[in-house]
Amino acid sequence: MLKTLTSTLLIPVVCLCFSAAARAMVPQERSESADQSPPVPALGEFDREKNGIMFGTRAMLLPGGAGTAVLRTDRSILLIEPLSDEDAPSEREISGTFTAACILPGGMLAAFDDVSQEIRIWNPALEGPALREVSRIRFDRTLDEPLVDVVDMAPFQGGYLLVERGAHRVRALDAEGVERFRFGRKGGDDGAFQFPGAISVDDQDRIYVVDTDNHRIQRFTADGDFDTAWGRRGAFPGLLTSPTGIDVVGDRIYVSEALNHRVSVFDLDGRYLYQWGMHAMIPRQGEGRIHYPASIDVDENAMRAVVAEPFERRIQYFKRFSGGLDEARAAQMPSKQDIRSHFGPFISGEDDLLVMGEPETGSLAVFDVAGETGVNITVFTNHGSGWDDLGRLGALHLDGPEQMVYVSDLVNDRLSCWRLQRERDVTIRYDPFMARLTSAVDLSVTRDKLASLDPDRTWVIPRIVALDRAQVDGAPLLAADAANQVVFALNERLDPISVGVSTREPFEFVVDGPRVVLVERSGEASMFRPLAVDGSDLGEGTELGGILMVSNGIPGGAALLGDDCFLSSMEGDRIEVIEGAAAAFQRRLALSNQTDESDVQNGSEANELASLHPSPERTWGVTGEYDGEFHAPAGLCRIGGDRIVVVDRGNHRAQIFSPDGTWLSTFSLSSGYTTPKPRKEEP
Amino acid sequence: MIIRCLLLSLCPMFTLLGCDRPSPSETPEEVVADTASGPWETAVSADEGFFVRWRLLVPDIPLADPFDIEVEVWTDESMNEPATFDQLFVDAGMPHHRHGMNVVPEIESLSPGRWIARGMLLHMPGRWQFYVDVLDDGRIERAQWSTWLSG
Structure with a gap:
């Protein structure tokens, strides 16, 4: 009886198990057959690179493989075409003062001109030695404040979205240049930004903003209302560190990250899918390794992508992995190591x-x-x-x-x-x-204190981009404030005590003893303005208040030593020495100390010194990675023993030189040496 | 009665520790707590803008367990006048490991110039630095000291 019952119960159980096992095999067979279906497409396989693109901050693919438009830090646009002809790509250039650009749905190229406050539109498809401009839209600023620090733009509902990085906001304009709405403020909560860097729009007109210094992406509705956000700082897959560019194509979001040296890909709700790119292991290495990417642009069919790497002076093109998403995930490179x-x-x-x-x-x-x-x-x-x-x-x-x-x-x-x-x-x-x-100190309180010092101005929270003080007893600390476009002096408690000269684009101070020079950027040039030790104008209302000298190009850094001014040339990979610049400053200082101002104004020497346009008399350094060579040298300063230190940023190191350019040593966090490394034999 | 006895027995201890000036608002109950507290210590802020007296409210800092610190902030080392300011922050960190605590302590004001930081937690052995940041008129000034926490 028991046996009968047992067998009666066991047989169905065994049968059930067998059928379950059989069912388990079926999906396996289905899975194998599913593998034969086309792979899920995924971008990110290295295609090719184009070197020698000086400081391209945004690279954009023209429709149909017609070429690539590159916005550069000198505010010009370079058009490289056609994309497929590697041997002899023709280049056309549009000079101007452009700070943002985008490709419109019809393939037109649009760019924002910071000076004229216009959006200019060209048709790249029209042949000719120069691009043909088809229209201009002037921003209607009769009722509102001008657009400031615009760094990216995107077409939106027949008009435009513009990212104002320094103002931490986005403004939407209609096709006539009239503001429709704006959103964003400085901060870390929902809807607020810390230096937004890029923008893109999906098929449903939802707006995606790269919130660079909050290390996240924020999505807004088509009316500019906050929708959702994702991302926080880190290097693990899915985290973001200093995102710089974004493009939304289909159901994918592509984000370039400057400090993770990669492109991360998400779905439209911010779920991480995969990534590509990795920090180079040897200087200038490309072929899929990315270094400080500044932008990502994907074509309308998600067949190709282009990444701008201003630091490496190149753009890299990527194509789809033939093996699709699985291959893309398998090909992911590890995070940067040993740097x-x-x-x-x-x-x-x-x-x-x-x-x-x-x-x-x-x-x-x-x-x-x-x-x-x-x-x-x-x-x-x-x-x-x-x-x-x-x-x-x-x-x-x-x-x-x-x-x-x-x-x-x-x-x-x-x-x-x-x-x-x-x-x-x-x-x-x-x-x-x-x-x-x-x-x-909390700079919002500093703003209030500045307002009490100078109530006639409208003050915002200072954005201090340079700090220094004259090397004389009692000299206050000077701060160059890019937000209020002014220099102010601080006491030992870091309270503002006086407001100095106005300045449009301050960059840094150069100090030598009692001499203080403010370096300002102006397009492709740099202006050097002598200041009094409290940051006020030297000889206000006289010729002495003018520019001491103008230098071509934007220096990575500057220092005064003896009679000479040393400038690092990021573009030229060299140090330039303007002899006598400091001496000219000294004469200017002496003149400003004259008691009779009319003498100063009428003095021939003052007029002679009113504006000095020197050219470098000496240079040292070439492009390279050996000692004494540079790649994009940045900051520069003098140290004891009359030596010059240069941050050789592209080689991740610093080098010390004597004033005549003799290499003395190289160092980084973990090493330092005074005997130059031998050159490798050329194969 | 018991409290009075305890108070009397603790008075010489205060004198020995060089802290013969109990806070004006100190109550007998709080003094009783001294039996389980560490000694008073002092620190001067970086710009000498204020003077800090502090003690652990436990005999020793526990490893990876919460504890409290009592902090007094005075205008100077004479400790005659409690400092007035907008906000107090108490924190701790390990600069050589480049991290701080994993928790944010709760700061409770007891009376003018007197505070308790509740829920400090040092999660690993080694050298820790304690920070007292006084915020006034948009400016913080820091007092700090170090301690060694054994494993």
Whole structure:
């Protein structure tokens, strides 16, 4: 009976198990047959690269493979065409003062001109030596403030969306240039931005904004209302660090990330799909390895993509993986490894100390330069929002004798002061506890204090992009404020005490003893303006208040030493020396001290010095990775022993030179040497 | 009665520790808590704008367990006048490991110049730095000290 019952129960159970096993096999067979279906398409396989594109910040594919338009930091646009002809691509250039550009649905090229406040439109399909302009739209600013710091644009419902990075907002214009709506403000909450960098629109007119310094993407409705956001800072897949570009095509979102050196791909709800790219392992390595990408653009069929790498002076093209999404995921390169120091553009040094910014970690590295090379003695601050954290470095100043470091933070709207607890006469050693935060000020309070000093101006939260002080007793700390376009002086408590000269695009201060020169950018040129130690004009209302000199190109850094002015040329990979520039400044200073102003105004010497347009008399350095060579040299400063330190940013190192250009040493966070490395034999 | 006895027995201890000036608002109940507290310590802020007296509200800092700190902020080391300011922050970090605490302590004001930071947590052994940041008129000034936490 029991046996019968057991067999009665067992047989169906065994049968059930068997059928389950059989069912389990069926999907397997189906899965095999599913593998024969076309793979899910995925972009990201390296196609080819084009080198020698100087400082292209946005690369855009023209429809039908007709070419690539590249917006450059000199505010011109380069049109490379056709895409398929590698041997002899023709190039056409549009000069102007363009800061943003996009491709319109019909294949037209549109660009925003910062000076004329116009959107200009060309038809690249029309042949001829120059591009033919088809229309212009002037921004109607009769009722509103001008567009400022526009860095990206996108076509939207017959009009345009424009990203105003410095104003932390987006404005929508109609086809006539009339503002429809705007959204965004500075901050970290929903709908607020920290220096938005790029914009794109999906098929449903939803707006995607790259919120660069909040390290996220935000989506807005077609009316500009906040919808959703995703992303936070980090290097793991799906996290974002300093996203710079975005393109939404079909059901995919492509995001370029400057500090993760890659492109991350998401679905329309922000779910991570895959990524491509990786930091180069050897200098200038391309072929799919990406270095500081500034933009991503995908064609309308998601067949090709182009990534702009201004730092590498190239653009790279990518195509679909033949194996689709599975191959794209399998081909993912690991995150960057074994690259300890990157060295951002910021550097400040005096006597035996040097401090440099590390953008990847949001930290500052201090070096002892009393010896022949730099020795890292501490690293301080982290990326973050705490009082001793750093959001994004805006300016850096080392006060050598006092061993104080002043830091401007553009994201947290803060100016902080650190003291280096270091005894100079002891043996050099690394001390992670050396830097101590002494004080920090909230710049929104500084804005209120500036307003009480000068109530006639409208003040916004300062964006301090340069800090320095004259090397004389009692000289105040000077801050160059790009948001209010002014220089102001601060006391020891970091309270503003006076408002100095107005300035449009301040870049940095150059100081030597009592001499203070403000370097300003102006298109492709740089202007050098002498200032009094309190940041006021030297000889206001006279010829002395003018420009001391104008230099071609935008220097990565500048320093005065003796009679000479040293400039690093990011474009030319060299150091340029303008002899006598400092002496001219000295004469200007002497003239400004004359008591009779009319004498100054009528003096022939003053007129002679009113504007100096020198050309570099000496240069040193060539493009390369060996000692004494450079790739995109950035910050530059003088240190003790009449030496010049140059941040050789493209090679992730710093180099020390004597004023005549003799190479003395090379160093980074982990190494330093004074004997040049031997050159490799050319094959 | 018990509290009075405890108070009397603790008075010499205060004198020995050099802290013979209890806070004006100190209540007998709080003094009783001293039996389980660490000694008072002092620190001067970086720009000498204020003077900090602090103590642990536990005998020793526990590893990876929450604890509280009592903090007094005075205008100077005479400790005659409590400092007035807008906000106080208490934090701790390990600069050589490039991280801070994993928690944010709750700051409770007891009386003018007196605060308790509740829920401090040092999650690993090693050298920790404590930070007291005083925010006034948009400017913070920091006092700090170090301690070694054994595993």
